[in-house]
Amino acid sequence: MSLFESGGAGxxxxxxxxxxEVRTWNPAKLADRDVxxxxxxxxxxxxxxxxxxxxxxxxxxxxxxxxxxxxxxxGVASSGIEGLREPLLSVLVAERTDAGGAAGWVADNLxxxxxxxxxxxxxxxxxxxxxxxxxxxxxxxxxxEMIGTFRHRVGWVGGSSPLDxxxxxxxxxxxxxxxxxLVTFANERVDIDPISHAAILHAQFEAIHPYGDGNGRLGRxxxxxxxxxxxxxxxxxxxxxxxxxxxxxxxxSGLHMFEQGHAGPWIRWFAQVAQAAADITDQLAARxxxxxxxxxxxxxxxxxxxxxxxxxxxxxxQPVLSAPDAADLVNVxxxxxxxxxxxxxxxxxxxxxxxxxxxxxxxxxxxAATDLINIWSN
Numbered sequence: 001m002s003l004f005e006s007g008g009a010g011x012x013x014x015x016x017x018x019x020x021e022v023r024t025w026n027p028a029k030l031a032d033r034d035v036x037x038x039x040x041x042x043x044x045x046x047x048x049x050x051x052x053x054x055x056x057x058x059x060x061x062x063x064x065x066x067x068x069x070x071x072x073x074x075g076v077a078s079s080g081i082e083g084l085r086e087p088l089l090s091v092l093v094a095e096r097t098d099a100g101g102a103a104g105w106v107a108d109n110l111x112x113x114x115x116x117x118x119x120x121x122x123x124x125x126x127x128x129x130x131x132x133x134x135x136x137x138x139x140x141x142x143x144x145e146m147i148g149t150f151r152h153r154v155g156w157v158g159g160s161s162p163l164d165x166x167x168x169x170x171x172x173x174x175x176x177x178x179x180x181x182l183v184t185f186a187n188e189r190v191d192i193d194p195i196s197h198a199a200i201l202h203a204q205f206e207a208i209h210p211y212g213d214g215n216g217r218l219g220r221x222x223x224x225x226x227x228x229x230x231x232x233x234x235x236x237x238x239x240x241x242x243x244x245x246x247x248x249x250x251x252x253s254g255l256h257m258f259e260q261g262h263a264g265p266w267i268r269w270f271a272q273v274a275q276a277a278a279d280i281t282d283q284l285a286a287r288x289x290x291x292x293x294x295x296x297x298x299x300x301x302x303x304x305x306x307x308x309x310x311x312x313x314x315x316x317x318q319p320v321l322s323a324p325d326a327a328d329l330v331n332v333x334x335x336x337x338x339x340x341x342x343x344x345x346x347x348x349x350x351x352x353x354x355x356x357x358x359x360x361x362x363x364x365x366x367x368a369a370t371d372l373i374n375i376w377s378n
Contacts, residue, residue, distance in 0.1 A: 008034070009261030010207075015171035017154040022162040024154065026170040027207040027259060029181040034263070035192065035200060041268045045195040048271040048278070052195075052232050055281035059235040088373050092320040093353070093366065109217050112136045116221050117237065120228035124186040126179060129210075132221065136214050146212035150175045155209050167259075169209035178208045186226065194230035198223045199270035203258040220244075238277040247273070287375045292316070294371075298347045307332050308343035315350070319369040341367050 010027040037045070094107040112132045119128060134148030145152070151172055158166030170178060182204055189197060205219040224237040244251045250269055258266040295312055302309050307330050314329040315321075321329070327337030344350045350367040 008032075009259060013171060013174070015154050017162050020163070022154060022168060024162070024168045024171050025207070025259065026174050027178065027204060028261075029178065030185040030189075030200065030204055031181055033200075033261075035196065035267075037196065037264050037267060041264045041271075042193075044268045044271040044275075045193050048195045048274040049193065049232055051275045051278035052227065052238050055238055055278035055285075056233045056235050058282060058285035089320070089353070089368060089370070092368070092373065096320050096322075096366070108136055108138050109221075112218070113221050113224055113237070116225040117228050120225045124183050124225070126183060129179075129183075129218070133211055133214060133218055136218060136221075140213065142213055150179070150210045151212040153212070155212065157209065167209075167256075169207065175208060175210050178204075179210055182208065186222075194227060194232045195271050195274055196267045197230065198226040198274075199267045200258075200263060201226050202270075203255055203263075203266055206255055207259050236281075238274065238281050240274055240277045242280055243273040243276040246276075284375070288316075288372065291372050291375060295349050298349065302343070306343070307336050307340035308347075311337075311340050311344065312349070315369045315372065319372050320353070320366060322366050338365075 008028060010025055013024050013026045014021050015024050016022070091106045091110065095110065112135050115135065116132060122128075130148045137147045140147060154162050154168065154171055156162040156165035156168045162168045182201065185204070186201055192200070202219050202223050205222055206215060209215045211218065220241050223240055224233075227233045227237065251273075254266040254269040292312075295315075299309055299312065307326075310330040311326055314326075318325060318329070321341070323334050323338035323341060325337070326332075326341050327334045330337070330340065332340070341350060345352060345367060349369060349371070351370045353366050353368045
């Protein structure tokens with residue numbers, strides 16, 4: 001390995017790939033990066049923080065599980081950026097039935113986002129990242145040696161090999177030190193505003209590209225984790241990947257600018273995306289409230305103490321469920337749970353769906369609150 005050139009943003013390093021020499025980019029450590037912002041850039045981050053905090057207040061803590069469907073917009077869109085596109089209903093069924101396939105991959109992405117948010121106030125660690133990666137790649141057909149551990153080969157982004165790639169990240173030997181620096185930044189740099197902190201953390205992770213696969217999804221999960229750690233979000237997250245997916249050209253251009261030493265423009269673009277994600281949250285929360293109001297109007301003829309009426313608030317947290325789920329949620333027998341679901345189906349609130357349960361034994365009868373799911377899918 002030899003150095004060809006260096007600069008403040010990083011160093012070009014020669015590495016071997018299939019017996020041939022290729023050039024890789026070894027980004028500068030974050031401890032050595034200048035992340036000072038101009039006044040317009042700093043103003044953009046302030047506006048984004050205010051918008052994200054305000055949007056987060058629209059998601060009550062009682063909607064915590066459904067707020068993971070903000071993570072649907074986050075997780076499904078993040079997966080979509082990587083070419084994994086599945087309808088939300090399929091993903092929700094995969095979550096409940098542990099199905100594989102593309103829906104299972106996206107469901108795994110949602111599961112890791114939830115775990116990362118739950119653990120956000122604990123110090124970030126390499127061990128946590130490996131664990132998240134292993135969960136993210138649970139349905140992958142990759143070599144097991146590439147799952148839950150840093151890559152041990154030269155990687156690349158775009159193209160058919162590192163010889164014609166759009167970007168070739170640092171060789172494997174550089175990864176541990178760079179990731180140690182990234183973890184230190186995540187845990188100790190409290191002097192940087194939360195939006196800039198999340199933007200830098202994500203961009204550096206993508207520049208390192210430490211894993212053989214799943215770097216984009218895991219890097220965007222780090223954004224949600226960082227915003228929760230900074231208490232910018234408390235109830236859920238904002239679907240930043242949805243906004244990124246609407247400007248993938250700006251996203252890739254911004255990452256390239258960061259890699260070349262221009263942190264400010266990348267942070268300003270990221271701040272604008274975060275503000276757009278907050279606007280999406282506002283719209284989704286308003287539409288969800290309207291659906292719930294419509295449900296309550298449909299059920300006016302039911303007794304206030306009926307199991308069906310009692311089950312409605314739980315649909316917000318669990319929009320795909322079976323009779324045993326309904327029974328557990330409202331503390332009734334399975335027969336009563338089945339009756340409650342049928343009553344909701346008769347009123348157009350849930351719909352029977354065809355979903356196979358894993359393993360042996362009899363399949364459950366599954367129901368979905370499709371009106372609710374559909375508004376989060378648009």
